[in-house]
Amino acid sequence: MIQDKQLGSGHALLMAESEIDEPTLVVYGDQLIDKQIIRDVATHHDSASATLGLVQQSDVTKYGGVLRTDDGYVTEIIEKPHDDRNYHLNAGVYVFEPKIVDAIRTTDSQAGEHSLVDGLATLIEEGATVQSVVSDGVWVDATYPWDLLEIADDLFESRNEVESQIAPSASVHDDATIIEPVVVEPDCVIGPGAVVGPNVCLGENVTVEANAAVRHSVIDADTRIGTNATLIDCVTGRGVHVGPASTVVGGPGDVEVGNRVHRNEQLGAVLADRVHDEGGVTYAPGTIVGADAIIHAGSTVDGTIENDIEVRA
Missing domain, CATH: 3.90.550.10 (Spore Coat Polysaccharide Biosynthesis Protein SpsA; Chain A)
Structure with missing residues (x-):
C-alpha cells in the first residue's frame, strides 16, 4: 500500500x-x-x-x-x-x-x-x-537523514548493537582497503583500489567500483558507486547509481527540509531511491536529491532537488 x-x-x-x-x-x-x-x-x-x-x-x-x-x-x-x-x-x-x-x-x-x-x-x-x-x-x-549517520556512529562506538563485519558472500578485492568499523552486507562487491570506511554501512548487493572511496556513509541496497567516485557523509536510498568520478565532498552544510533550514549539519548529501548520476557530478554539502532524479554528467548539485527532476550541467 x-x-x-x-x-x-x-x-x-x-x-x-x-x-x-x-x-x-x-x-x-x-x-x-x-x-x-x-x-x-x-x-x-x-x-x-x-x-x-x-x-x-x-x-x-x-x-x-x-x-x-x-x-x-x-x-x-x-x-x-x-x-x-x-x-x-x-x-x-x-x-x-x-x-x-x-x-x-x-x-x-x-x-x-x-x-x-x-x-x-x-x-x-x-x-x-x-x-x-x-x-x-x-x-x-531518526527523523532527518543525517540522524542515520549519527546513529551508525553511536552503534559502532558502543559495539553493543553493531559489530564491524563483512558478510561471507561479499566479494572484497585483494587490492581494496577496508578501514574498520564497517558493515558490509551480503552480495556486496568492493573493487580493486577501493577504500571503504571508517564508519560505513553497505546494504545488500552494493557495488563499490575500482578506486572509489566511501567514508562515514550509509549506503542502501542495490546501489552502485562508480570508478573513482568519492562519497563522504552520504546517505543513499535503494537502487542509486553514482557515476564515475562523482564527488560528495562531505559536511557540514545547511540542509533545507520543508520550510526549515538546519544549519551546519554533518551531511554531505542524501540521494533518494533510484537517483541516477551519470558521472563527474559534484554535490555541495547538505544536498538532498529526490527519488528518481537524473543528474547529468558534469553537473554541480546544491540545495534540494525534487523527485523525478533532471539536472543538467
Missing part, C-alpha cells in the same frame, strides 16, 4: 484498511527500533483493542508522552508534553485490533490530517482497553 498524499499517520493506516482483519503490528518508519521492543509488544498483546510499546526517556517533550496505570493500562497520550507528570515515551510500536480503523475515521482531522495518536485517544475515550508494555530495547529518533 502506498500513501500517495501525506495526510497523517492515521491516514497511512487507513490506506491499509483492507489488510487489517486481525491483530496487526504497526511500526513507525522514522525511528531506529530494536527488535526487542517489537517482540515485547507482540507477546504482550492479548485481548486489548491496542497495545503500545513504551520506553523510559528522561525528556519526552519532543515526542509522544504516555500516562499509564501501575498495571499498564493507558490513560492518556499527549504529544510533546511539558508538564511534570510521569510520562513514558511512545516508541511507535503498536499491535492494533481492527476497531482502530473506525476510531481513526470517526476522529476529527487536524489541519486536514488524520493522526494515529488521536485515533488511540478516541479508543480510550470510548472505554476500549488500551494497554502498554515498557521495553528496555533500543529506541533512537
Whole structure:
C-alpha cells in the first residue's frame, strides 16, 4: 500500500484498511527500533483493542508522552508534553485490533490530517482497553537523514548493537582497503583500489567500483558507486547509481527540509531511491536529491532537488 498524499499517520493506516482483519503490528518508519521492543509488544498483546510499546526517556517533550496505570493500562497520550507528570515515551510500536480503523475515521482531522495518536485517544475515550508494555530495547529518533549517520556512529562506538563485519558472500578485492568499523552486507562487491570506511554501512548487493572511496556513509541496497567516485557523509536510498568520478565532498552544510533550514549539519548529501548520476557530478554539502532524479554528467548539485527532476550541467 502506498500513501500517495501525506495526510497523517492515521491516514497511512487507513490506506491499509483492507489488510487489517486481525491483530496487526504497526511500526513507525522514522525511528531506529530494536527488535526487542517489537517482540515485547507482540507477546504482550492479548485481548486489548491496542497495545503500545513504551520506553523510559528522561525528556519526552519532543515526542509522544504516555500516562499509564501501575498495571499498564493507558490513560492518556499527549504529544510533546511539558508538564511534570510521569510520562513514558511512545516508541511507535503498536499491535492494533481492527476497531482502530473506525476510531481513526470517526476522529476529527487536524489541519486536514488524520493522526494515529488521536485515533488511540478516541479508543480510550470510548472505554476500549488500551494497554502498554515498557521495553528496555533500543529506541533512537531518526527523523532527518543525517540522524542515520549519527546513529551508525553511536552503534559502532558502543559495539553493543553493531559489530564491524563483512558478510561471507561479499566479494572484497585483494587490492581494496577496508578501514574498520564497517558493515558490509551480503552480495556486496568492493573493487580493486577501493577504500571503504571508517564508519560505513553497505546494504545488500552494493557495488563499490575500482578506486572509489566511501567514508562515514550509509549506503542502501542495490546501489552502485562508480570508478573513482568519492562519497563522504552520504546517505543513499535503494537502487542509486553514482557515476564515475562523482564527488560528495562531505559536511557540514545547511540542509533545507520543508520550510526549515538546519544549519551546519554533518551531511554531505542524501540521494533518494533510484537517483541516477551519470558521472563527474559534484554535490555541495547538505544536498538532498529526490527519488528518481537524473543528474547529468558534469553537473554541480546544491540545495534540494525534487523527485523525478533532471539536472543538467
